[in-house]
Amino acid sequence: MKVKVIANYLPQYHRIPENDKxxxxxxxxxxxxxxxxxxxxxxxxxRIPLNNNYYDLSEVNTIRWQAQLAKRxxxxxxxxxxxxxxxxxxxxxxxxxxxxxxxxxxxxxxxIWDNDSWKxxxxxxxxxxxxxxxxxxxxxxxxxxAELKYGDENDWEKHFNYLLPFFKDERYSKLDxxxxxxxxxxxxxxxxxxxxxxYWNMLAQMNGFAGILCMSRYDWRVDGLxxxxxxxxxxxxxxxxxxNKVRYLTKxxxxxxxYDKCLRKILFNAQHMSSKDFLSCIVRYDDTPRRGIKGTVVxxxxxxxxxxxxxxxxKISKQQGKEYVFCPAWNxxxxxxxxxxxxxxxxxxxxxxxxxxxxxxxxxxxxxGQELPIICKVITGRNIPERRCVA
Numbered sequence: 001m002k003v004k005v006i007a008n009y010l011p012q013y014h015r016i017p018e019n020d021k022x023x024x025x026x027x028x029x030x031x032x033x034x035x036x037x038x039x040x041x042x043x044x045x046x047r048i049p050l051n052n053n054y055y056d057l058s059e060v061n062t063i064r065w066q067a068q069l070a071k072r073x074x075x076x077x078x079x080x081x082x083x084x085x086x087x088x089x090x091x092x093x094x095x096x097x098x099x100x101x102x103x104x105x106x107x108x109x110x111x112i113w114d115n116d117s118w119k120x121x122x123x124x125x126x127x128x129x130x131x132x133x134x135x136x137x138x139x140x141x142x143x144x145x146a147e148l149k150y151g152d153e154n155d156w157e158k159h160f161n162y163l164l165p166f167f168k169d170e171r172y173s174k175l176d177x178x179x180x181x182x183x184x185x186x187x188x189x190x191x192x193x194x195x196x197x198x199y200w201n202m203l204a205q206m207n208g209f210a211g212i213l214c215m216s217r218y219d220w221r222v223d224g225l226x227x228x229x230x231x232x233x234x235x236x237x238x239x240x241x242x243x244n245k246v247r248y249l250t251k252x253x254x255x256x257x258x259y260d261k262c263l264r265k266i267l268f269n270a271q272h273m274s275s276k277d278f279l280s281c282i283v284r285y286d287d288t289p290r291r292g293i294k295g296t297v298v299x300x301x302x303x304x305x306x307x308x309x310x311x312x313x314x315k316i317s318k319q320q321g322k323e324y325v326f327c328p329a330w331n332x333x334x335x336x337x338x339x340x341x342x343x344x345x346x347x348x349x350x351x352x353x354x355x356x357x358x359x360x361x362x363x364x365x366x367x368x369g370q371e372l373p374i375i376c377k378v379i380t381g382r383n384i385p386e387r388r389c390v391a
Contacts, residue, residue, distance in 0.1 A: 286336025
């Protein structure tokens, strides 16, 4: 079995009327990335794409280039964020629709549904003080930009029918003939999500699939969404909490976390996940372009560290017999999670990912050749008893 890497993919890089209205004419995630500023000593902002490649995802050749680049460096497919708020409101769907229409674009894909309402919570983006709702300006973070309404079975069927042509595409990621779809907000009305997942499973079977594989984010397991595709990675000590509180009170309130500790937590957790928990590993993280001093920064990431930790995670996934591993993210520049080349590291993170994928997929699990040597000390970190890692 070869492990397949799915990189989370943000489509927020082309103009839509709603963003023009809410954030200003021409707003895309590039605006937040360009306007970012360093907030403390050693803080590397703004992050700039290599060759100033501030691309437009309404252009199909951009998607074709990204697909070629991703496959060249070991990415199996994209986990495209999907914004369906209700039967009458869907946003940022152009990228996926272009991908569907252009069968020559050689990349696998799936959807990750951000099943939540949009509110004005990006505190570092100009125009954060109000939003239009029902034709009237609303104040504060309680005002909706786009409100999620699950609706009833009629709405669920409309949503499924929109997804169905994508599910039928041979490039769409499936497991045991079940199209895969992630739910980003599993706590957002669990009961309705459970009923919807069961209804979609029936519709999938009626359309020739073995069912549908609905996954919840993190380790929240919902009946009907029995798989998960990620878990908490933040590692905060009491001392860090005190220091960060002081920073916040002094108007420099960025939460600063340690990359090694966060990744060790990911690897330790990975050993204890069930057979239905797909593993996940962040590349790096810095959401201050969107949230300013209310943001979080994970310090200390390098391509070399990412390669080391990601290699270990892939080994664990292969040892556990799990085909897919998720990697946030391909292009979330506003949250500092990206594999795409930039002016600081060039292609180094992509090269690190390819090296990790190539190394692990050359191994065979015990009984079929060479065992996977998982490094326990790296996984467990400090103050946690070591455990045997290879069966």
